[in-house]
Structure formats: C-alpha cells, structure tokens
Amino acid sequence: MTIEEIQNELIDEFSMFEDWEERYQYMIDLGKDLPLIDEQYKTDNNIIKGCQSKVWVHAEMKNDKIEFTADSDAIITKGIIAILIRVFSNQSPKDIINAEMDFIDKIGLKEHLSPTRANGLVSMIKQLKMYAIAYQTQLK
Numbered sequence: 230m231t232i233e234e235i236q237n238e239l240i241d242e243f244s245m246f247e248d249w250e251e252r253y254q255y256m257i258d259l260g261k262d263l264p265l266i267d268e269q270y271k272t273d274n275n276i277i278k279g280c281q282s283k284v285w286v287h288a289e290m291k292n293d294k295i296e297f298t299a300d301s302d303a304i305i306t307k308g309i310i311a312i313l314i315r316v317f318s319n320q321s322p323k324d325i326i327n328a329e330m331d332f333i334d335k336i337g338l339k340e341h342l343s344p345t346r347a348n349g350l351v352s353m354i355k356q357l358k359m360y361a362i363a364y365q366t367q368l369k
Contacts, residue, residue, distance in 0.1 A: 232324055235316050236332035243336040252336070256308030263311040264318070266298040279352030281345040282306040286314075286353075288360040294319045295364055297357065305346065309338075310353055317357050322368065325361035330354060 230238075246252045266275070270287035277284040282303035289296050297318040301307035316332075317325050333339050339347050 232316055232320055232328045236330075239312065239315070240332050240335050249337075249341050252341070253305065253308075256312065257304050258308075259311040259315070260301070260304060260307030260309075263300070263307060263314065264298045266300045270298070271300065277349070277352050277356045279355075280306065280349035282349065284310055284349070284353060286310070286356060286360070288357075288364070290364050290367070293368070294321055295325060295361060297360075306349060309342075309346070309350055312338075313353055313357060317361075322361040322365035326358055326365060328358075 243252055243255070246255060266285050266287045271285045275285045275287055277286060280301075282301050284299065284301045284306055286297060286299045295318065297314045299307075299310045299314055301310055317328070320328075333350070339350065342350060
C-alpha cells in the first residue's frame with residue numbers, strides 16, 4: 230500500500246468513532262500492536278527529542294524500504310508513534326520524505342492533543358523523515 234492509501238485507511242477508521250474518548254482508546258489499541266523496538270535499540274541515540282514522554286525509534290533499510298520499530302513509556306504516545314509507523318514503515322525513503330501528512334488534521338489528532346503532545350507529534354514526524362533522508366543519501 231502507498232502512504233496515501235494507508236492515510237486514507239486511517240481516516241476511514243477514525244471516522245467510525247463518535248467522540249475523542251473512543252479515538253484515544255483506538256490509538257491505545259494501535260499502540261499495543263506496535264512492532265516493538267528490540268531492547269538493544271532503546272538507547273539515548275534512538276530517543277526522539279522534543280517529546281515529553283520517552284519515544285524510541287529504530288530504522289532499518291530492507292529491500293530499499295525503511296522498516297521502523299518503536300516503543301514509548303506512555304500509552305497515548307505509543308499510539309501516536311504506532312500510527313506514524315503504520316504510515317511510514319515499509320516505504321521508500323523518497324516516498325517518506327515527500328509524504329504529506331494531511332491525515333493528521335483530517336482525523337483531528339493535532340487539535341485534540343495537549344500542546345506538549347502536539348510538539349511531540351511534530352518531533353516524531355521530523356525524526357522519521359530524517360531517517361528517510363539519511364537512507365536516501367546512502368542510496369545515491
């Protein structure tokens with residue numbers, strides 16, 4: 230699936246819920262299914278700066294696609310990173326770099342996060358795209 234198709238799938242999934250309490254619960258459930266980072270990668274180098282909670286992300290290039298794993302010490306944050314990894318994992322660096330993140334506004338995520346969590350969301354997206362830039366450079 231393309232990044233856009235995954236984003237549209239998420240928009241459809243979130244639109245099924247009546248209110249944000251249900252959407253938060255869905256994000257928590259998504260966090261439970263997150264491809265967890267191997268303990269060896271839970272280092273300071275893999276912590277996303279700018280998040281109030283601890284969020285670790287590891288990226289590996291496999292068959293010209295980036296595979297992400299992650300974890301967080303907070304359940305909502307874990308749900309947020311799970312959503313982002315679902316969108317970006319197993320995509321090419323170029324597609325990740327060029328991805329528009331419109332779905333975040335369409336599902337209303339940013340407006341329902343506290344300012345610190347919203348900043349953390351931006352930091353997570355930035356870090357995932359930085360991994361893509363680094364791998365894109367290696368491909369050239």
